[in-house]
Amino acid sequence: MAAYSEVITSNFPSIDSELLEYVTGVLESGSDDFESEEDVNEAVGGILVEVAGEDEMQLVSQVCQQLCKILKLNSRGTDSASATLLDAPVHLAEIVEAQEVILSDDASIWMAKKEAVSNVDKRKLEKAEAKIKAKQEKRSMKDDVPKTNSNGNSTMTASASQATSRRDQKLEESGTNRSTDIKIENFDVAFGEKVLLNSANLLLAFGRRYGLVGRNGIGKSTLLHMISSGELRIQSHISVLHVEQEVIGDDTLAIDSVLECDTVRNNLLIEEKQLSEQLQATSPGSTDSKQSQRLNEVYQALEEIEADKAPAKAAMILAGLGFSSAMQVQCTREFSGGWRMRIALARALFSKPDLLLLDEPTNMLDIKAILWLENYLQAWPTTLLVVSHDRNFLDQISTDVLHLFSQKVDHYRGNYSQFVTTKDEKLKNQQREYEAQLQKRQHLQVFIDRFRYNANRAALVQSKIKEIERMPELKAVEKESEVVLKFPSEFEKLSPPVLQLSDVMFSYTKDKVIFSGVDLSADLDSRICIVGENGTGKTTLLKILLGDLNPVDGIRHAHRNLRISYFTQHHVDQLNMNQSAIEFLASKYPNKPLEEYRRQLGSYGVTGDLATRSVASLSGGQKSRVAFAVMAMNRPNFYILDEPTNHLDIETVEALGMALKEFKGGVVLVSHDECLIRLVCKELWVCGNGTVKAMEGGLDEYKSILEKEFEAQYNS
Known part of the structure; x- marks a missing residue:
């Protein structure tokens, strides 16, 4: 039985002890009945597939083959040991009488049936079968989940597995593990057929604040969900809270x-x-x-x-x-x-769980609320794991950065800026080491090729060959691809002003004026950012600039050749979730070659199979890129963007900033991302107190005013 256990546990370390005992018991008790690998597979293969997963059918087959060989060796030993010469004839009648076998009156042949002795505990067998049934039901429930929900978003079809050491299992079962540090070792995460993390490790020290970064679609939000849902197991005494759904309205x-x-x-x-x-x-x-x-x-x-x-x-x-x-x-x-x-x-924030998981918490906040949250989280007493595209926010709150790349989680000490510096230096060192090893290997190979057939140098050639064999296998340094966005600027120049608001007033009701006395002028070289607290009329102002809303008083003037493209913060609502990116682009701009659609999407990072997959299966950032591609397809000369950074990764935000900076047309945007504002904008307009005014001192002056408001609020 020990031999069976060793083979099974070495290949399936995560197998439950009851399942293991059940499988070994089946093999031990039925060893005489198994004549081939197929017999073994039929008996225990299904259980091993449940443990390993359907993707590991080949491994299960190999294990069954090994178990079959052990069974045959055991049966040979048993046969040779039992082949003994009887000293006396066997009296069948006495055997029957001793075993109290009841035979029918008309039986002409006396036969004693040997009862099958089973080593399997019935109670443990029932437990094992119950576990298998529960896993099968869980899997069938997952298979029945539709691909998209009522909102058109892709439903969670992620799965996770991990290996837990026996020591940790015993501590958890005994209830003596009171550690507040979180350690998840050797785990895998997949989304459908796509492997996001493979044999990864995650260590979260209590009281540290971790920023989780990585490219769009690499699995950041999925990892948070796997932890909060319990798919990735942590100590049961640690409370976890994942902010991902709004509260119910009642x-x-x-x-x-x-x-x-x-x-x-x-x-x-x-x-x-x-x-x-x-x-x-x-x-x-x-x-x-x-x-x-x-x-x-x-x-x-x-x-x-x-x-x-x-x-x-x-x-x-x-x-x-x-x-x-x-x-x-x-x-x-x-x-x-x-x-x-x-x-x-x-x-x-009020409940203070042991582990707080935040996924893009700044998406719903204005600059004032973000500044407050930065200050509040800097004194956070427990463990924090946050996904954010806001580089400045991560710089302010993070003590550590976790980088998802190449199906692993790499840990860096310090905030995001320190992470970028350390990562760049690490990649440079790896590249230097790779080049040095490659040069040395090439030098040795030249010597070997030159003197391979020289008898006098045979010993030296052999030593060089062995030296190459001892050298570690060379792997080229793997780098993330550079993100490049480009907005086309092939259009004629327009004489200013191309867009102007003169003494504009707007209100939805007579009782409440949103703003009044607004004078805003924008040209093709304008880079204007509009900021202000939520509810002060930023989006309303954009709709007046677009011409979607008419001012109650005042004048909106636009150049007759002005072509505006609008990126709304609810851009996902504009996409057809059931179409691919190519199909959606073709529906908006029909009768163009397929290559043109692919080229347009590729300019915004939607390449390869991303362009042919349904929009519902894309991540939030990938959907944003599709929206950028659609927005730029008609070659506009003016962009109006409302919170364009939501759901983008940090690299794409920086690429968006560079693209807007190099764009030859006009730009008006609403954003709370400090890095994007500093990179793009030359003018800052502040909504608040029933008006819209230019802030001469820019973002620094605006932040200074907000900080003074905080101080006054706390002092009062």
Whole structure:
């Protein structure tokens, strides 16, 4: 049995102990019945496939072949040992009588049937079969999930597997592992048939703040989901919270929704209320001493967790994320999806889990809220793992950077800028080492080729050959491909002003004016960024510039040859999820050669099979690139972009900035990404207080004003 266990565990280290015992028991008890590899495969192959996965059918076949060989060796040993000469004749009648075999009256041949002795524990067999059935049901449920959901987005079809050491398993089962560090070793993650991570390792030290970076579609968001869903196992005593869904809109007040996260406080308050009501209902002379004692214990527990300070803390977090005092007492159903996502983020910050997972938290925030979140997370007490495209945000909050590349997770100390410097230096050193080894190998090979047939140099040639064989296998340095975006600039120059707003006022209702007195002029060399808190009218201003909305008062003037392309922050809504990128581009601009569609998509990084896959299966950043390709197809001379960096990776954001900087037409954009603003914009316009004004000092002056507002808010 030890031989069977050794073969199975060496090939399938993740197999459960009960399954292993069941398989070895089947092999041991039925060794006489297995005559070929097919018999072994029929008996235990299905179980091994469940452990390894259907992709490892070849490995399972090889293991069954090895087990078959062991079975044959054992049977030969048994046969030779049992071939002994009997000293006396065998009396069948006595054997039958001794074994109490009941034969029928008309039986003409006496036969004793040997009972099959099984080494398999029935209880363990039932457990093993139950586990196999559960895995099969889980797999069939995954197979039945449709490829896209009602919103047209690709549903989660990711899977993960990992190897856990016996030591860690024993610690987890015994409940003695109280470590707050998280270690996930030798794990794989796949999305459908695409392998995202292979034999990767992840170590998160308690109290560190990790930025998770990598190209679009490489698996950053999938990794967070695998951790939060439990597909990748961590210690059971560690609490994990993944902010990925907005809160449900109902009659719960925003501040109460945040306070509900503290279940300990809520339960104590409920118990305190019940005990107080019970004591008030009883007469003074018949007070229950146990109830009074328990009420005192509840009061003490509430004091220890500082329950009285919780509402102020929740209000502070909501205010930092942009909720006014009036908004904090609104029902959650009254908020849009973006604001409900902010409530979800506030709940996570308030509850302080052992591991907080944030996926693009700045997407829903304006610059003011981002600055507050940076300051708040710098003092975060537990472990933080965040995916973000905002380089400045990662520089401010990260103590470490995890880089997803080539199906591995590489760890770097320091913030994002330090990571870039260290990675570049590491790649240079690897390239120098590769070139030095290649040069040495070539030098040795020249000597060998020259003196290979020289008898006097035979010994020296052999030593050189052995030296080459001892050298490590050379691997060229693998680098990420450079991201390049280019917006075509082949159009005639237009005399200024090409786009102008004069004393514009706009309001959706008579009672509330969004802004008034707006004077904005843009030419083909303009690079204007519009900033301001959410709800101050940034998107409304863009729609007036586009001509989609007419001002209530004032004039919008546009040059007759002006061609504007608009990138909306909800660009995904414009894409057909069921079409491929090529099909969608062809539907927008028909009757063009296929090569032109491919060339256009390729200019924005949508190459190869990405162009032919359904849009629903693309990552958020890849969908953004498709939208860029569609936006630029009609060769516009003016771009208006509303939050274009959402879902892009950092390299693509920088490439977008360079492309807009080199573009010969005009640009007006709304963005909260500091790096993009500094790279592109020459003018800064601020929405707020019912107007839109130019900020002469640019982004630095605007940030300085916001920081002073924070100080005044905290001092008050």
